[in-house]
Amino acid sequence: MIFQPVLNVFLLLLLFVPVAGLVVWILVRGPKPAAPTGAASPAGSDARRTARDHRLLWAMRLVLIVACFVMLLRPGIPGGATRTLATDTDIVLVVDTTASIVAEDWADGQPRLDGVRDDVRALVQQYPGARFALLTFDAAAELRMPLTTDTTALIGSLDVLRPEVTSQSRGSSIGLAAPLLAETLESAAASSPDRSRMVFYFGDGEQTVSSPPETFAASSDYTDAGAVFGYGTAEGGPMRITSGGLDGADAGYIEYQGDDALSVIDEQNLEALAGQLGVPYVHRSADAAPALPEAPSTTTNYAESGEVGNATELYWIAALVILALLGVELARAAMLIARLRTLRSPVDGGAA
Known part of the structure; x- marks a missing residue:
């Protein structure tokens, strides 16, 4: 008893x-x-x-x-009794929220954002006890959620996440979040130097502005592990118009020259981005679970009591x-x- x-x-x-x-x-x-x-x-x-x-x-x-x-x-x-694994690390999630993230070429015509949500849930299960931060980018980069162990808040933020309003889109760069990511990682390293840091990037690699993408090289010194996850297909997928309204009306699809515009994955850009961060690139599809790296061994251990x-x-x-x-x-x-x-x-x- x-x-x-x-x-x-x-x-x-x-x-x-x-x-x-x-x-x-x-x-x-x-x-x-x-x-x-x-x-x-x-x-x-x-x-x-x-x-x-x-x-x-x-x-x-x-x-x-x-x-x-x-x-x-x-x-x-x-x-x-069971042994509970604790991951003493900080994980920063960088999510593309441009219009292309809802291109419907994930699973059976589902938006790519559904795949991102599924993969983040897998991350939460893979690294129990870790602190997560959520960073998004479209026309601007934004820190949606600072580092926290509240994974319920993280999943809730992703569930309500929507792409930018289509009418306000002026093109985007896949490296727009680079300065904010470096700042977030540097701050985490300064406040908790004993914790490791992991970065996971979620996007399709489409560079829709004429300038070259910003580099993530400044973040590599603070990144111990992670991955760049690529979403989309070479055939591409149509994108629904995001109006930002509350009526839930279907505004149709984005069109280009009278036909549905298609978003196509650019794996070359994603591989270059992964090289800058010093992490592997992984193409994601709905028929396979994400290949998640092991957390740094120095920060992965069992709870002090050993048993729960x-x-x-x-x-x-x-x-x-x-x-x-x-x-x-x-x-x-x-x-x-x-x-x-x-x-x-x-x-x-x-x-x-």
């Missing part, structure tokens, strides 16, 4: 012992004795019944207090006892109220 109290045990004792002591004192003291009567008289029988009911009532209340105490102790039966126990909770048994006793108390209160309503007030006035 193990206990996982919701409060410190000493605080629980401080709360429950005085109340339990008072109930025990009332139980032992009993009702005030009635005047002596014959053993066989109705008055003597009523007195004994009253004393018995008194003891039963307060004994039940004592059990209620003990059951509440036990429930707050959270008893359980220990089960198997699994227990079968038993507090619900005490909760059922409490529920039953409260039901008895409520039934008794309802009977007393009903009895009071049947009592008649004394009739005033003298004899006729």
